[in-house]
Amino acid sequence: MRLYKKIENMEKQYDVCIIGAGVVGNAIARELSRYHIRVAVVEKESDVSMGTSSRNSGVIHSGIHYKPGTVRARLNVQGNAMMSHLCRELKVKIQYIGKLTVAQDEEDIQTLHSLKEQGEANGVPGLEILDAAQMQKIQPGVGGIKALLSPSTGIICPYGLAIGLAENAHANGVDFYLSHEVSHISANGHGFRVRTAAGADLSCSVLVNAAGLYSDRICRMLGITEYSIYPCRGEYLILDKRLQGSLNVLVYPAPRKGGAGLGIHLTNTVDGNILIGPSNEYVDEADDYACTAQIIELLKKEGHELLPWLSTSDFIRNFSGLRPKQMPPEVKGFKDFVIESRKDVPGFINLVGIESPGLTCSPAIALMVRDMVAERLPLREKSSFVAERPGRVGFFHELPPDEQAELVEQNHDYGEIVCRCEQITRKEVLDAIQNPLGVRTVAAIKYRSRAMMGRCQGGFCLPRIVEILQKDFGYRPEDYILNSAGSRLFAGSVR
Amino acid sequence: MNTIKHDVVVIGGGPAGLAAAIAARKSGCKDVLLIERDKRLGGILNQCIHDGFGLHKFDEALTGPEYAQRFIDEFNSLGIDSMLSTIVLSVDGKRNLYVSSRKSLTRIEAGSVILSMGCRERxxxxxxxxxxxxxxxxxxxxxxxxxxxxxxxxxxxxxxxxxxxxxxxxxxxxxxxxxxxxxxxxxxxxxxxxxxxxxxxxxxxxxxxxxxxxxxxxxxxxxxxxxxxxxxxxxxxxxxxxxxxxxxxxxxxxxGLIPENELTRGAGVQMEARTGGAGVDDTFMTGVPGIFSCGNVLHVHDLVDHVSDEASLVGEYAVRYLDGEIKPPESYIKIEPQQGVRYVLPQKVSGMRDFTLSLRVTTPSRDRAVWVKDGDRKVARKKMIRLHPAEMIRINIKKEKLQGAKVLEVSVE
Missing domain, CATH: 3.50.50.60 (FAD/NAD(P)-binding domain)
Incomplete structure (x- = not known):
């Protein structure tokens, strides 16, 4: 069983190597795939978007929260403006549903005004202070005396974007080395040699560090010791789609002094679930995705307060993500993104501490990195670049019956529902199994097709997907892995 | 898109759906259609290869597939229509269904609908x-x-x-x-x-x-x-x-098991928090006329034998509804769970017919009786040596006992 597509000659030459296939690494790869250069992405996980990129709120931020003049503020507003066109090209779901930041007292109202001022200085469009009546019109039932409306705030499928970027980059010639953990990097003044634990040996003249939670380790491999990443965990609960429609707009409390992050709140997802979270707690390991009893209880309590009609069977799953913080727990607070072309290590473009709003910033970061690459390499546009990703936006179950009927006529695999909770068809599951990056894990099918993401969490469809993999793709019991080599689903055949 | 019409449409080909379809056919309806998403009938019984099924109904310990086969054989011998490998995408309150199979997406207009989709695991x-x-x-x-x-x-x-x-x-x-x-x-x-x-x-x-x-x-x-x-x-x-x-x-x-009522909710049926299923009357009709519910989608059963019995009744009522014989009464008699009772089913009755009251207790106990009272009047009483939440209790109640009743209270005493 291979976790990654075999690359025949493991000693390869590239112009640019990008370490990390999160949304930032993939956005850079996709941007660079417009030019006549050879690009590779090296990723330690079996799939793209396995870290912070798939474990977040999926919000496209407007840019009101960051100090004018910071890299983060500039890239946020720029990235937000780029996102709608990008999502159209990549067939990724996005909805600009807007956000209310709600004030409860006079002090909060002052905060709203300063956020509005700050946002306007950053170039955030359409900001408006609403009174209680205007606010109720947008989201009936929301408690508060005034609110700041930021209409450019949106929601997106975060792993959908990361996968879309990677698949489009791959279609335009970028090589992806998945399940390749970087084990050694050497710089010789003209370029780099990057070796991986799985045996790849790549040379490149420009090396981009987009390793997220591991970006400090990549720095240290090159003798750069000034950065440290402190993983800060955010836990979430996912709610049943039954509650879809409870929320028209994102609603956040006005930030208060001494509060960390943006606080626990409800977030709609583009797929119709609501998220409760995230919490905010530093952890020791960059892969500690455990959820804790205390936080789960806290999130449930918040959920019941924010949505009084919530029932216990509405909680369908919990998960956590890690923010790559640059500030240690004893200091807390925010530090601006590091995006630098290192003078001391020529050709090394270093990205550190890309936490929220990194998802929103990703296409703008890619442009910034492209300009840094252009200082080292001539970038000539390819006429063969195809910006459009094939397929269509959204799922079969989101279509009106007449269009569904037509699709079933055209391809009978659309008529067979494999995942009953999300009504995901066999065609959609087959497309996910045969994904262009060649990722053969069960998690890859989940993230691409949405099968197993519903309220029964695969109780119904996992056995059916296992059967499809066995009958159509020749899988044996030992071939099924969840997401990494050690995560086999089964112990073998019944004796 | 094709639109077809059927008198009785049964959703789900597990033990409840099979028994309901058979009963509907035997009640004289010639146009019964059963829709099953799997490629074979029998539902979850197909994977239950242990024995112990049918002890009450057949006085034999059958395996799941054997128990199912008895019904499948009867279903087939009666020549009842079925659509296998077909999933119901939605049902509305006017009994219009959209169903999808590899062949096509089809709209079905149903005279009455029997919901028998079963349950899923927590x-x-x-x-x-x-x-x-x-x-x-x-x-x-x-x-x-x-x-x-x-x-x-x-x-x-x-x-x-x-x-x-x-x-x-x-x-x-x-x-x-x-x-x-x-x-x-x-x-x-x-x-x-x-x-x-x-x-x-x-x-x-x-x-x-x-x-x-x-x-x-x-x-x-x-x-x-x-x-x-x-x-x-x-x-x-x-x-x-x-x-x-x-x-x-x-x-x-x-x-735990959760009745799978997404289609039910989509049809606008009023749900019962205590059972996780639809609220029904003594004909197992939900709040939406012509839509019936039975089996584990209505309330989770411990024995398949009881599922079959319940569903047989529902098949018959669904046909009698088509014949205009079932009309909601002017007022219902409510049934309310009291001390020691987790849920009752049905939650309301017409008083016009005999019915079986199903219930579960909240905690285990011994040597108690389940009382059904109308105010201070005893309607029914069942003495039991052992009461356990895992075991559903069934009490048959005659319509004569219901005269003048407004609310029946069910308790363990």
């Missing part, structure tokens, strides 16, 4: 288990599918959380296939499943059952490496100092 996410989410966590029913239908072993060293019947049956099944089942942990102070399964699936194989004990954390990054378990107090909170680590590579969950 998951690790649904009970918000703390810890990681590695490979090796399965609901007991999914594991049963892998082992019994696909010949795949899910693991070798197993911990079972929850003492539901499927969990206990899988404890025995895994043991027979060479796995080591470390223990079954149950958060409640009493088991959730049937007494006979505790004896035949756990005691007979020396598998320990720990009551008032739960898994409080899952360990393992790639595959499960173990669980932390702890004793729990009466609020189901872990008791500090009782934690211990149990190494395992697999966790099976048997922590």
């Amino acid at each position: 998951t690790a996410g649904a009970i918000s288990l703390p810890g990681t989410r590695p490979a090796g966590i399965y609901t007991a029913g999914a594991a049963q599918n892998f082992i019994n239908l696909q010949n795949i072993m899910v693991g070798k060293k197993v911990v079972i959380l929850g003492s539901g019947d499927i969990g206990m049956i899988m404890a025995r099944r895994m043991t027979l296939e060479g796995a080591k089942v470390e223990a079954v942990f149950e958060i409640l102070p009493y088991p959730s499943g049937l007494a006979r399964n505790i004896q035949q699936c756990l005691n007979d194989y020396d598998i320990p059952l720990y009551l008032s004990t739960s898994v409080i954390e899952i360990h393992g990054k790639e595959r499960v490496t173990g669980v932390t378990v702890a004793g729990t107090d009466k609020n189901f909170k872990p008791i500090p100092g009782t934690e211990r680590h149990v190494p395992c590579d697999t966790i099976l969950l048997s922590v």
Whole structure:
């Protein structure tokens, strides 16, 4: 069983190597795939978007929260403006549903005004202070005396974007080395040699560090010791789609002094679930995705307060993500993104501490990195670049019956529902199994097709997907892995 | 898109749907259609290869597939129409269905609809288990599918959380296939499943059952490496100092069943929080005229025999509705669960016909009686030696006893 597509000659030459296939690494790869250069992405996980990129709120931020003049503020507003066109090209779901930041007292109202001022200085469009009546019109039932409306705030499928970027980059010639953990990097003044634990040996003249939670380790491999990443965990609960429609707009409390992050709140997802979270707690390991009893209880309590009609069977799953913080727990607070072309290590473009709003910033970061690459390499546009990703936006179950009927006529695999909770068809599951990056894990099918993401969490469809993999793709019991080599689903055949 | 019409449309070809379709046909309806999403009839019984089905109905201990086959044979001999490998995408309050199969998407206009979609298992996410989410966590029913239908072993060293019947049956099944089942942990102070399964699936194989004990954390990054378990107090909170680590590579969950009512809700049917199913009257008609419900989608049963009996009645009522014989009464007699009773079904009756009251108690007890009262008047009383939440209680009530009644109160005394 291979976790990654075999690359025949493991000693390869590239112009640019990008370490990390999160949304930032993939956005850079996709941007660079417009030019006549050879690009590779090296990723330690079996799939793209396995870290912070798939474990977040999926919000496209407007840019009101960051100090004018910071890299983060500039890239946020720029990235937000780029996102709608990008999502159209990549067939990724996005909805600009807007956000209310709600004030409860006079002090909060002052905060709203300063956020509005700050946002306007950053170039955030359409900001408006609403009174209680205007606010109720947008989201009936929301408690508060005034609110700041930021209409450019949106929601997106975060792993959908990361996968879309990677698949489009791959279609335009970028090589992806998945399940390749970087084990050694050497710089010789003209370029780099990057070796991986799985045996790849790549040379490149420009090396981009987009390793997220591991970006400090990549720095240290090159003798750069000034950065440290402190993983800060955010836990979430996912709610049943039954509650879809409870929320028209994102609603956040006005930030208060001494509060960390943006606080626990409800977030709609583009797929119709609501998220409760995230919490905010530093952890020791960059892969500690455990959820804790205390936080789960806290999130449930918040959920019941924010949505009084919530029932216990509405909680369908919990998960956590890690923010790559640059500030240690004893200091807390925010530090601006590091995006630098290192003078001391020529050709090394270093990205550190890309936490929220990194998802929103990703296409703008890619442009910034492209300009840094252009200082080292001539970038000539390819006429063969195809910006459009094939397929269509959204799922079969989101279509009106007449269009569904037509699709079933055209391809009978659309008529067979494999995942009953999300009504995901066999065609959609087959497309996910045969994904262009060649990722053969069960998690890859989940993230691409949405099968197993519903309220029964695969109780119904996992056995059916296992059967499809066995009958159509020749899988044996030992071939099924969840997401990494050690995560086999089964112990073998019944004796 | 094609639109077709049928008198009675049954959704789901498990034990409830089969019995309902057969009864509808036998009640004189010639145009019955059963829709089943799987490629064969029988529903979940197909993966229940252990015996013990049919003890009440046939006085025999059949396996699941054998029990199902008796109904499938009768279904086929009556020449009832079915659409297999076909899933119902939606039902509306006017009994229009959209159904999808590999062949086509079809709209169906139904005279009456019988909902018999069964139930699904509660998951690790649904009970918000703390810890990681590695490979090796399965609901007991999914594991049963892998082992019994696909010949795949899910693991070798197993911990079972929850003492539901499927969990206990899988404890025995895994043991027979060479796995080591470390223990079954149950958060409640009493088991959730049937007494006979505790004896035949756990005691007979020396598998320990720990009551008032739960898994409080899952360990393992790639595959499960173990669980932390702890004793729990009466609020189901872990008791500090009782934690211990149990190494395992697999966790099976048997922590409850949830009636699968997404289609029901879509049709605008009023739901009952206590059962997780539709609210129904003594004809098993929901609040939406012409839409009926039976089996585990209505309330979770412990015995399939009772599912078949219930569904047979519903098949008949669905036909009588078409014939105009079933009309809502001017006022219903409400049935309310009181002390010691978790739920009752039906929740309201017309008083015009005999009916069977189904109920479950809240806690185990001995030597009590279930009382059905209209004010101070006794309507029915059932004396029982052993009462247990795992066992559904059924009481037959004659219409003569209902005259003048407004509210029936059901309690354990």
